[in-house]
Structure formats: structure tokens, C-alpha cells
Amino acid sequence: MRKQKAGISAADEINRRFLKKSVRDVMTAWGYILPALLVFAVFMFWPLIYTVAMSFFKGNTANPTKAFVGFANYMTVLKDPNTLELLKNTGFYILILIVINFLFPYVMAFINHFVMQRGKKLYKVIIFMPSLISLVVGAMLIQWLFNPIIGPVSKLVVLFGGTMPTWSKTPGLVIFVISLVACYKAFGYNFLVLLSGVSNVSGELIEAARLEKTSNFKIFTKIVMPLTSSTAIYVLIMSIVQGVQFVFTPIKILTQGGPNGASSNILYGTYQEAFLYFNSGSASVLSVLTMLIFIVLLILEFKYVEKGVYYEN
Amino acid sequence: MKTKQNETQLFRVNSHSKRKSDLKWHIIFIVVVILMLYPIVFAVSTSFKTLQEVYSNSFGVIPQNPTTAAYAGVLAKIPFLRITFNTFFVATLVTLFKLFTGILAAYSFVFFDYKGKKVVYFILICTIFIPFTVTMIPNFITVSQIGLKDNLLGVALPQMADATGIFLLRQHMRGIPRSLVEVAELENTPHLTRLRTIVIPMVKPAIFSIGIIFFVNSWNEYVWPLLILKSEKNYTLSLALQMFVSSEGGVDVPMAMATSVLTILLPLILYIFCQKFIIETFSQSGIKG
Numbered sequence: 001m002r003k004q005k006a007g008i009s010a011a012d013e014i015n016r017r018f019l020k021k022s023v024r025d026v027m028t029a030w031g032y033i034l035p036a037l038l039v040f041a042v043f044m045f046w047p048l049i050y051t052v053a054m055s056f057f058k059g060n061t062a063n064p065t066k067a068f069v070g071f072a073n074y075m076t077v078l079k080d081p082n083t084l085e086l087l088k089n090t091g092f093y094i095l096i097l098i099v100i101n102f103l104f105p106y107v108m109a110f111i112n113h114f115v116m117q118r119g120k121k122l123y124k125v126i127i128f129m130p131s132l133i134s135l136v137v138g139a140m141l142i143q144w145l146f147n148p149i150i151g152p153v154s155k156l157v158v159l160f161g162g163t164m165p166t167w168s169k170t171p172g173l174v175i176f177v178i179s180l181v182a183c184y185k186a187f188g189y190n191f192l193v194l195l196s197g198v199s200n201v202s203g204e205l206i207e208a209a210r211l212e213k214t215s216n217f218k219i220f221t222k223i224v225m226p227l228t229s230s231t232a233i234y235v236l237i238m239s240i241v242q243g244v245q246f247v248f249t250p251i252k253i254l255t256q257g258g259p260n261g262a263s264s265n266i267l268y269g270t271y272q273e274a275f276l277y278f279n280s281g282s283a284s285v286l287s288v289l290t291m292l293i294f295i296v297l298l299i300l301e302f303k304y305v306e307k308g309v310y311y312e313n
Numbered sequence: 314m315k316t317k318q319n320e321t322q323l324f325r326v327n328s329h330s331k332r333k334s335d336l337k338w339h340i341i342f343i344v345v346v347i348l349m350l351y352p353i354v355f356a357v358s359t360s361f362k363t364l365q366e367v368y369s370n371s372f373g374v375i376p377q378n379p380t381t382a383a384y385a386g387v388l389a390k391i392p393f394l395r396i397t398f399n400t401f402f403v404a405t406l407v408t409l410f411k412l413f414t415g416i417l418a419a420y421s422f423v424f425f426d427y428k429g430k431k432v433v434y435f436i437l438i439c440t441i442f443i444p445f446t447v448t449m450i451p452n453f454i455t456v457s458q459i460g461l462k463d464n465l466l467g468v469a470l471p472q473m474a475d476a477t478g479i480f481l482l483r484q485h486m487r488g489i490p491r492s493l494v495e496v497a498e499l500e501n502t503p504h505l506t507r508l509r510t511i512v513i514p515m516v517k518p519a520i521f522s523i524g525i526i527f528f529v530n531s532w533n534e535y536v537w538p539l540l541i542l543k544s545e546k547n548y549t550l551s552l553a554l555q556m557f558v559s560s561e562g563g564v565d566v567p568m569a570m571a572t573s574v575l576t577i578l579l580p581l582i583l584y585i586f587c588q589k590f591i592i593e594t595f596s597q598s599g600i601k602g
Contacts, residue, residue, distance in 0.1 A: 047451035
């Protein structure tokens with residue numbers, strides 16, 4: 001850099017140094033993302049392409065030889081009545097997760113920040129705690145808490161004169177109980193993020209509404225919700241994206257999708273095809289279907305949230 | 314500060330009814346807190362009970378004849394120390410690697426300007442929304458082909474492609490005052506030095522709490538150990554736990570709970586000591602730059 005030859009004008013030299021520097025800067029910049037990109041290339045981008053390709057081949061998960069079959073795998077999967085059941089169950093799981101992991105914490109965040117007066121700080125610290133607990137432990141806890149004979153939940157039900165059915169053998173109930181594991185894991189995180197979204201709403205605005213005797217319900221729906229919509233949509237989408245993945249572990253550990261597929265969802269269905277029946281073609285078709293569902297969510301995310309959330313400052 | 318002032322004002326205006334209505338909300342929150350804590354209390358208490366007492370006194374929080382037999386049973390049944398070390402090894406490896414790639418990438422996205430930056434960032438962030446089953450089969454094949462089946466490295470590798478660290482670290486690095494970096498710019502300080510002396514010290518609390526969450530997530534990881542590991546000596550805690558599950562019960566409940574308690578011990582201790590940083594970092598994970 002310093003060894004510039006004489007005869008070049010000062011402006012030229014500055015220009016050249018700037019150019020050299022900026023080329024070097026761009027190289028450095030790419031160098032810095034290179035380690036991340038390498039890992040992503042091998043364990044994210046390549047697998048994505050490979051999964052799409054595999055959906056057109058008939059093959060065994062454990063065996064590399066595959067035969068091209070066009071859309072045959074798609075036809076098989078789409079005609080299979082189990083696929084409909086998987087999609088239906090996935091929808092049912094998502095519905096429960098939205099209510100318990102999005103609506104509840106949203107309202108609670110509002111109450112915690114704007115309605116409660118004192119002693120409210122400690123709650124978020126405790127409520128966040130289960131987010132650190134392993135889903136395997138969560139699944140085991142649910143299994144014993146809801147055990148029809150010795151579980152405290154069953155004993156409570158009996159105490160109030162009811163009878164506790166064997167939840168793992170009861171369609172419908174099985175999805176609800178398994179969802180509770182995912183709720184236990186994600187509730188605190190969602191509450192935390194929503195709370196910090198809600199706390200960005202100006203207190204004076206709420207105060208002014210209070211002076212006009214606006215009800216808390218109206219303050220929440222007419223002021224807080226519109227002002228926190230980007231955070232809310234972010235949490236809504238994350239609770240779907242994570243929740244659907246979080247229920248995988250309890251399904252695998254407690255019911256293996258049973259009884260008769262009544263607790264399976266599209267992710268567990270993929271796992272089953274891939275690693276229990278070794279049918280990589282059908283598994284990949286289910287993966288592609290999963291991807292399509294999540295791409296819709298992704299578009300929603302970037303349409304409504306991206307501007308507000310990521311580029312807010 | 315402002316809201317606090319308003320609160321005290323309000324409190325003065327309508328002190329009596331405010332206190333009363335507050336009680337109602339506290340009850341709701343206390344119920345939620347109990348729902349959150351009860352499973353943990355249940356696990357700890359059951360792990361110190363005898364098998365008979367589990368059946369006769371499943372509600373009682375304090376065991377009548379506390380015993381550590383379940384813990385002794387776990388230590389006898391599985392190579393617990395080895396399994397804990399395995400879990401620790403994988404979690405540490407994944408955490409350090411993800412922090413390393415994440416810090417570098419976030420620095421690049423915040424402090425450089427170049428063509429394609431936005432596209433690359435956008436694509437990386439999109440991967441956060443891809444469920445693990447979509448990449449599961451090819452990753453399983455890759456790990457098998459490089460000969461890392463039944464190997465802890467094979468468990469760690471697929472977990473490293475995770476963009477949440479890049480996202481969170483970028484958020485925090487954007488909050489660093491420009492003026493601090495501009496001085497370095499004028500002095501032409503090398504980027505690695507800037508990263509080491511200016512940027513990392515500024516976002517240290519974030520790195521620290523993101524690191525803890527990475528560690529805990531990998532500590533709790535279930536799917537990759539399940540697919541990759543075969544022999545018991547290579548197991549991680551998640552797989553060891555699974556040995557105590559059967560849908561019909563018929564398993565030693567105190568031992569299952571003892572293993573659960575041992576598994577959640579480290580994450581909970583980390584949380585209790587670093588709770589302030591973690592709450593602060595993750596409060597901001599969805600919002601603001």
C-alpha cells in the first residue's frame with residue numbers, strides 16, 4: 001500500500017486505495033460469512049434440493065440406488081387416506097397451539113403490563129423457566145401426571161366425580177394431551193416476546209383511554225392489538241412453526257402416532273415413512289408438502305412482519 | 314419511568330378498588346405459575362419416593378420415607394457419567410461452533426456493505442422456518458456416508474446449520490453506536506481487531522445468553538441422537554431417558570423421575586444464575602433492531 005510509485009496524482013492514489021480497500025473489504029465480508037455458508041450448504045441447502053429430487057424417485061432410505069418414477073410418489077401419497085388424517089391432525093394441533101400458546105400469553109402480557117399494578121416482575125422469570133426443559137422430560141412428566149391410575153390429574157378428575165379415560169388410547173384427547181407438552185415448552189418464550197412487544201405501547205395512550213372510561217377489553221382490542229400486530233404475527237407464526245416440531249418428540253416417545261394414527265402429524269408421518277418403512281420417496285413427498293405449508297407461513301411472515309420487526313429502527 | 318409515575322398516580326386515585334381488581338389478576342398468574350412449576354416439583358418429589366409410595370401417595374409433595382434409591386438405581390442401570398459427558402461434549406461443540414459462525418456472519422451483515430448481502434441474509438433467515446423433517450433424510454445419508462453413524466460428531470454436525478444465532482447477534486450488533494466503529498474506520502483498524510476490541514465486548518451479554526440457550530437446546534436435542542446413535546456408550550441424556558418410558562407404565566417411576574431431574578438440573582441451574590441476561594436477550598428476539 002505504502003510503496004506507491006511517483007508520478008501518480010494524489011487524487012488517483014486516493015481513488016486507487018479506496019478501490020483496493022473496498023475490493024478487499026468485500027472479500028473480507030464474504031470471508032466472514034463463509035464458515036456459516038459452508039455448514040448451511042452441506043446441512044441445509046443441499047438436503048433441501050436432495051429432498052425435492054428424492055420425491056421423484058422410488059427408493060429405500062438406507063440404500064442409495066433409486067429409480068425415477070416421476071409423480072408416482074405424489075399420486076400414492078395424495079391418494080392415501082392416511083395423508084388426509086395427517087393433515088387434519090396437524091391442523092388440530094395448530095389450533096390448540098394457537099389458543100394456548102398465542103392467545104393466552106398475548107392477553108396475559110397485556111394484563112401483566114397494563115392492568116396489574118405491583119409484584120408483576122417475577123412472573124415472567126418463572127413462566128419462562130419450562131422453556132429450558134427437554135421435550136423428552138416433558139413427555140415423561142405428562143405420561144405420569146396423566147397416568148390413569150396414579151397420575152395426580154386423574155386423581156383430581158376422580159375427586160370431582162369424573163372418570164379419566166386412557167388418554168393415549170382416546171382419539172382427540174390424545175392430541176390435546178400431547179399438545180400440552182409443546183405448550184409447556186413454548187408458553188414462556190411466547191409470553192416473554194409478547195410482553196416486550198406490549199410494553200412498547202405508550203403508557204400515556206392507555207392512560208388517556210382510561211380517563212375516558214374505556215374498558216380493558218376495548219383497550220386491548222382497539223389500541224394494544226393494532227399497535228403490536230407485527231410482534232403478534234411473529235409470535236403466532238413461530239408458535240405454529242415451533243409447535244408443530246415440538247409435538248414430534250412426545251408423539252414419538254408416548255404414542256408412536258397411535259391409536260391408529262390418531263395422534264400422528266405430518267412431521268411424524270414423514271419420520272415413519274423414512275425410518276420405519278424406509279420409503280424415502282413417500283417421506284420426501286410428505287416433506288415437500290410440509291415445505292409448501294411452511295412457505296405460505298413464510299410469505300405471511302415477510303408480508304406482515306418483516307418491515308415492522310426486523311427493520312423497525 | 315413515566316409509566317411508573319402514572320401507575321402510582323392511578324393507584325392513589327382509586328386505591329381500594331385497584332387493589333381488589335389486582336388480586337383477581339394475581340390469582341390467574343399464580344395459577345399459571347403453579348401449572349408451570351408443579352411438573353418440576355412432581356418430578357423432584359417422586360424421584361425421592363419409594364415405588365409403593367408413588368401408588369399410595371401420588372399427590373403428596375413431601376415423600377413420607379425419602380430415599381435416594383432411585384438415583385442409585387439409575388447409576389447402576391446406565392453409564393450415567395459417560396452419558397452426561399457425551400451430552401456435554403455435543404452441546405459444547407455445537408454451541409461454540411454456532412457462536413463462532415454466528416458472530417462472524419452477523420459482523421459481516423452489519424458492518425460491511427456489498428452486493429448480495431440482503432439476499433444471503435434473507436435466505437439464511439428463511440431456513441429458521443424449515444422443519445427438521447424436511448432435511449432429515451439427506452442429512453442422515455450424509456452423516457452415514459462420511460462414516461459418522463453412531464458417533465457424537467455425527468450428532469453435532471446437523472445441529473450446526475441454524476440461523477437463529479446469526480439473526481439474534483445481528484439484532485444486537487446493530488444496536489452498537491456507529492460513532493464507536495467510525496473511529497476504528499478512520500484509523501483503518503483491521504476488522505478482526507475491531508471485532509475483538511469493540512464489537513464483541515459490546516454484545517458480550519447477548520453472546521453469553523445466546524450461548525446458554527444454544528447449549529441447553531443441544532443438551533435437550535432428541536431427534537439427531539435418536540437417528541445417529543446406536544450403542545449405549547454413545548448415548549446422550551435424551552436417549553437414556555427414553556429407556557425409562559413405556560406407554561403402559563410398568564416402569565420404575567421414581568427412576569424415570571430421577572433421570573428427568575438429573576437431565577434438567579444443569580439447564581435450570583444455568584437459568585437461575587443467568588436469568589437476567591437471558592430474559593433481556595430473548596425479550597428482544599422478535600422486536601426492534
